[in-house]
Amino acid sequence: MRSFTYARAASAADAVGRAGASGTAFVAGGTNLLDLMKADVLRPEGLVDISRLPLDRIEETAEGGLRLGALARNADTAYDERVQTRYPMLSKAILAGASAQLRNMATNGGNLLQRTRCYYFYDTATPCNKREPGSGCGAIGGVNRIHAILGASDRCIAVHPSDLCVALAALDAVVQVTGPDGERSIPFADFHRLPGDRPEIDTVLRPGDLVTAIDLPAKGFAEHSTYLKIRDRASYAFALVSVAAGLELDGGTVRDARLALGGVAHKPWRDPEAEAALVGKPATPDRFRAAARVLLRDAKGHEHNSFKIELAERAIVRALTEAAERKGAPRP
Amino acid sequence: MIAIPSIPGFLTAPNGPIGKPVSRVDGRKKVTGNAHYAAEFTLPDLAHGYIVSSAITRGRITRIDTAAALALPGVIHVFTHENRPSLAWFDRKWKDDDAPKGAPFRPLYDAEIHHALQPVALVIAESFELARYAARLVHIEYEAAPHQTDLRANRANSFTPGKDKGGFQPPPKPRGNPEQAFLESPVQVDAEFTQAAEYHNPMEMHATTVLHHDDGTLTVHDKTQGAQNCHTYVCNVFGLAKSAVRVMSPFVGGAFGSGLRPQHQLFMAMLAATQLKRSIRVELSRPQMFSFGHRPETIQRVALGADRDGTLRALIHEAVQESSRNENYVEIVVNWSGQQYKCDNVRLDYKLTRLDVHTPLDQRAPGAATGVPALEIAMDELACKLGMDPLELRLKNYAETDPNTGNPFSSKELRGCFQQGAERFGWAKRSPAPRSMRDGRELIGWGMAAGVWDAMQGQAAAKAVLGVDGKLVVSSATADIGTGTYTVMTQIAADVLGLPIDDVTFCLGDSSLPTAPIEGGSWTVSTVGSAVKAVCDRVRSQLVTLARKLDDSPLTGVAEEDVLFADGHLIVRDDRSRRLSITDAMRGSGTLSIEEEARALPYLLARARHTFATHSAVFVEVRVDEDLGTIRVSRVVSAIAAGRIINPKTARSQIQGAVVWGIGMGLEEEAFTDHRLGRVMNHDYAEYHVPVNADVPEIDVLFVDEHDDMVNALGAKGVGEIGIVGVPAAIANAIHHATGVRVRDFPITLDKVLAGLR
Numbered sequence A: 001m002r003s004f005t006y007a008r009a010a011s012a013a014d015a016v017g018r019a020g021a022s023g024t025a026f027v028a029g030g031t032n033l034l035d036l037m038k039a040d041v042l043r044p045e046g047l048v049d050i051s052r053l054p055l056d057r058i059e060e061t062a063e064g065g066l067r068l069g070a071l072a073r074n075a076d077t078a079y080d081e082r083v084q085t086r087y088p089m090l091s092k093a094i095l096a097g098a099s100a101q102l103r104n105m106a107t108n109g110g111n112l113l114q115r116t117r118c119y120y121f122y123d124t125a126t127p128c129n130k131r132e133p134g135s136g137c138g139a140i141g142g143v144n145r146i147h148a149i150l151g152a153s154d155r156c157i158a159v160h161p162s163d164l165c166v167a168l169a170a171l172d173a174v175v176q177v178t179g180p181d182g183e184r185s186i187p188f189a190d191f192h193r194l195p196g197d198r199p200e201i202d203t204v205l206r207p208g209d210l211v212t213a214i215d216l217p218a219k220g221f222a223e224h225s226t227y228l229k230i231r232d233r234a235s236y237a238f239a240l241v242s243v244a245a246g247l248e249l250d251g252g253t254v255r256d257a258r259l260a261l262g263g264v265a266h267k268p269w270r271d272p273e274a275e276a277a278l279v280g281k282p283a284t285p286d287r288f289r290a291a292a293r294v295l296l297r298d299a300k301g302h303e304h305n306s307f308k309i310e311l312a313e314r315a316i317v318r319a320l321t322e323a324a325e326r327k328g329a330p331r332p
Numbered sequence B: 001m002i003a004i005p006s007i008p009g010f011l012t013a014p015n016g017p018i019g020k021p022v023s024r025v026d027g028r029k030k031v032t033g034n035a036h037y038a039a040e041f042t043l044p045d046l047a048h049g050y051i052v053s054s055a056i057t058r059g060r061i062t063r064i065d066t067a068a069a070l071a072l073p074g075v076i077h078v079f080t081h082e083n084r085p086s087l088a089w090f091d092r093k094w095k096d097d098d099a100p101k102g103a104p105f106r107p108l109y110d111a112e113i114h115h116a117l118q119p120v121a122l123v124i125a126e127s128f129e130l131a132r133y134a135a136r137l138v139h140i141e142y143e144a145a146p147h148q149t150d151l152r153a154n155r156a157n158s159f160t161p162g163k164d165k166g167g168f169q170p171p172p173k174p175r176g177n178p179e180q181a182f183l184e185s186p187v188q189v190d191a192e193f194t195q196a197a198e199y200h201n202p203m204e205m206h207a208t209t210v211l212h213h214d215d216g217t218l219t220v221h222d223k224t225q226g227a228q229n230c231h232t233y234v235c236n237v238f239g240l241a242k243s244a245v246r247v248m249s250p251f252v253g254g255a256f257g258s259g260l261r262p263q264h265q266l267f268m269a270m271l272a273a274t275q276l277k278r279s280i281r282v283e284l285s286r287p288q289m290f291s292f293g294h295r296p297e298t299i300q301r302v303a304l305g306a307d308r309d310g311t312l313r314a315l316i317h318e319a320v321q322e323s324s325r326n327e328n329y330v331e332i333v334v335n336w337s338g339q340q341y342k343c344d345n346v347r348l349d350y351k352l353t354r355l356d357v358h359t360p361l362d363q364r365a366p367g368a369a370t371g372v373p374a375l376e377i378a379m380d381e382l383a384c385k386l387g388m389d390p391l392e393l394r395l396k397n398y399a400e401t402d403p404n405t406g407n408p409f410s411s412k413e414l415r416g417c418f419q420q421g422a423e424r425f426g427w428a429k430r431s432p433a434p435r436s437m438r439d440g441r442e443l444i445g446w447g448m449a450a451g452v453w454d455a456m457q458g459q460a461a462a463k464a465v466l467g468v469d470g471k472l473v474v475s476s477a478t479a480d481i482g483t484g485t486y487t488v489m490t491q492i493a494a495d496v497l498g499l500p501i502d503d504v505t506f507c508l509g510d511s512s513l514p515t516a517p518i519e520g521g522s523w524t525v526s527t528v529g530s531a532v533k534a535v536c537d538r539v540r541s542q543l544v545t546l547a548r549k550l551d552d553s554p555l556t557g558v559a560e561e562d563v564l565f566a567d568g569h570l571i572v573r574d575d576r577s578r579r580l581s582i583t584d585a586m587r588g589s590g591t592l593s594i595e596e597e598a599r600a601l602p603y604l605l606a607r608a609r610h611t612f613a614t615h616s617a618v619f620v621e622v623r624v625d626e627d628l629g630t631i632r633v634s635r636v637v638s639a640i641a642a643g644r645i646i647n648p649k650t651a652r653s654q655i656q657g658a659v660v661w662g663i664g665m666g667l668e669e670e671a672f673t674d675h676r677l678g679r680v681m682n683h684d685y686a687e688y689h690v691p692v693n694a695d696v697p698e699i700d701v702l703f704v705d706e707h708d709d710m711v712n713a714l715g716a717k718g719v720g721e722i723g724i725v726g727v728p729a730a731i732a733n734a735i736h737h738a739t740g741v742r743v744r745d746f747p748i749t750l751d752k753v754l755a756g757l758r
């Protein structure tokens, strides 16, 4: 490993202060950052250890939601009783990810900021615009089974690998950030960005910005929701396609709907039009399929991943069907 | 019938340990961390090496600049092709016991790059982290040349290899008139199959620690399946006296064939240790585990012609595989197809295509694991076309003798595997039509396949030392790659001499021990076990002789074959009150220890006139989501015929492990090569998928009784590989039964099923 400086942050403000310098990175659980440093993909000159900051609580918010501390562990979040009963899709999404050991180490903030698993990003002998801007994209025309079908650019077709984030996107979570310019709240939909011509930038965070918490609004779709993850083996694999689905039903009619896709884009993929296509309509597979087609209307496959388009459609229908069935809703 | 040399006294001990589910004798060491692996040995002056891997696939190095690396405090040296010492010149010096025909790869030999991730420099530093960092500072410039890594694109340039590798015979000449018989057959199957390249990826990465002693001698702890193979290699390559080096590998964290040849970390560690006169450790990284041998990618065609009653009329099996430019790795692939079923018109054809890859390498059931599934899927397709039960079709064409040679089998209880396996699985309840069984949204499929693997034997020697305290130490330079060799050899020795298991110690993994071949091909029980038995038989004879000479010996006038060995005693078979303990026999005769060495050879005459093979029948249930195409193996029954099972517990573990791998071969394992770069891209455990616990159902293993007194003195065949053969086919057949979708390309990932579900 390259040499780097190490400092333990005394407070959030201290962390932000130390991280202002370029080449500095926060380290939380380390499950992603340290791997990437060992692979020589990331080469921070300094690490600011935030793992001991008191940002690991899960608390009620005034609005009736929950505030998930950025340093709460993925496992603690998934098994928190309030999360399990009020936001079951979130709990399910976390538990669908990684392994028990990793979830015990991984933090919520770190999960948001984990990097893509694109093979080329990890192999420093190959071109990758995300790792080395301007070097080209190895995955385009290369091995791209796990890559994006939506929102990609001609510079990068990587996907964001998180499960947690897909559920957070569906739930309209808000990311709380403190940085050199003070505190701000970022709606989840705006937090991750598309690759465009700057694929090296994953999120809207600026240097020195520290994620302190993730706020969940009161509405958790606890009655009719699910998280469906489709992957190449039953556990310990990233999603080929995943779906976070939440419905509010009135008899057999959809009152409100949330639909987010994972494994298909540089960020969790949501589209208000697809959700609008469900609202006021009967909760039937045909309607679900119609909404899926709206969500996937701009999908474009590459050499090895075109199957994801059809798979995503089927997965959406399945997830919405399961969500609708959850609590005594009429079987479609 | 061939007369078999009868060896006295075997299995005479009533209730001896052979055939018992004895727990691993090394189990406690393993679970308490007291089993030490190659990268765990150390000396105070140990320095660490890190290998720099080539960034290109073919071409040459035009410049290496090591200045930045060497400038770091603590970096000791950087070895490259420019500064390496002169080493052995002739190819034969670089050959090892598993080398195929050709010129073995020589690390740091010159500026040429032959394959992706080729080792191009070795950085030695005071710590591992420093060596790794410095390796990244080694600046290398290349001149790239065009490469070819795509088998399909290059298959037109294939050639027919000869007998280019030990253990593999070229395909037999065609018999009958296969092309015409195929055309005239009323029912035909003709299909192409592909098998993706697989990397061995044992849990323990390849590592070597060379301990440099004050007297200049070297102890080399290497991850290998053959300590003596590596010993010969390093002595030849570095021009060292045999006595100056000792290679040890008492524990190996899995290998599956990857340790059959000396790998380049051994060369690197030896290079540094001999040049720097220091103790050195070199360990590969996980991505570097993709820099050497692998199960080669294969394209096959199987054509079957049959009468309407299912009688096979024609069988054609062709395979083309990748090899490197420098060596002809062969695993033949097709021969088992000529052996498995009775058929008069057969053509088997095997070709190689040279690509810019590292030479492939034997991987669990090399050849059969790839070829048999293609045949067994084709048989399933034929059964479907005939409207016949797949098991029925196999019984209809059952080969009582080996159709390839006309010779009888030394034993073959495949019929028993079919019957007992089917019964255990409940095969009779199968509803024949595809898509006819379901549970909610899951389509259920039942598939089966047969498997076959060779029952080989080599030559080995073993040594036994029996102390006056009744403790026995037996040794041979074989390996235990997690298979249970320690345990099984201990059982054989304890059985022959009637000793408690705890009084027997077996030593292996040390080049200074009596000669044993590389541990592969499922031949270790047969090969080394026979030597262990032979040497213990000698000790036994000695003991009988000693005992008979004692005054008032209870054995006076008793013939050796009438003496039983049990509970540490010599006992007269017909009058068990006449007995004498081993300790008393030795003490009474003033013998402090008995030392014997013996060598065991295969029964060559019997081997020339018979075919020796293990067989299996695998039954699999899969559940396929009817909308999503996700596949889950929910039940496996594997019925095995492998002669006498020395230890049903370790044998069962071997079969279960092999079935797990079969699930991986069938559904998950695949190295993705970017042919533009000539490089495997998913070179880590996160993206190169092997099964996880959640993928593996209960695996029901049953061993079918099989008596064989020709295979060796133990009557035992090996079980290390047979368990994998056939599993991918049974899965593919079950998927077809569940969904009606026929996939012939391994691994069967969900996208391939989804395409058919549309």
Ligand SMILES: Cc1cc2nc3c(=O)[nH]c(=O)nc-3n(C[C@H](O)[C@H](O)[C@H](O)COP(=O)(O)OP(=O)(O)OC[C@H]3O[C@@H](n4cnc5c(N)ncnc54)[C@H](O)[C@@H]3O)c2cc1C
Binding pocket: A025, A026, A027, A028, A029, A030, A031, A032, A033, A034, A035, A050, A070, A071, A074, A096, A097, A098, A099, A102, A105, A106, A107, A108, A109, A110, A111, A112, A113, A114, A161, A162, A163, A164, A209, A210, A211, A212, A236, A237, A238, A239, B686
């Ligand atoms: C083999 C493997 C399999 C995996 N499988 C899955 C999976 O299936 N699904 C899934 O969702 N995830 C998976 N993961 C990823 C895992 O969830 C992430 O590695 C983990 O969530 C990262 O959290 P961490 O606390 O360890 O982050 P770290 O590694 O400490 O940090 C990651 C990044 O986040 C930044 N960071 C951390 N905290 C903050 C903060 N509070 N504010 C600002 N920046 C911050 C760091 O600077 C760094 O850039 C897998 C990981 C591995 C290694």
Ligand code: SF4
Binding pocket: A116, A118, A119, A120, A121, A127, A128, A129, A130, A131, A136, A137, A138, A139, A140, A155, A156, A157, A158, A199
């Ligand atoms: S897809 Fe993105 S991450 Fe992958 S190689 Fe291209 S630029 Fe790099």
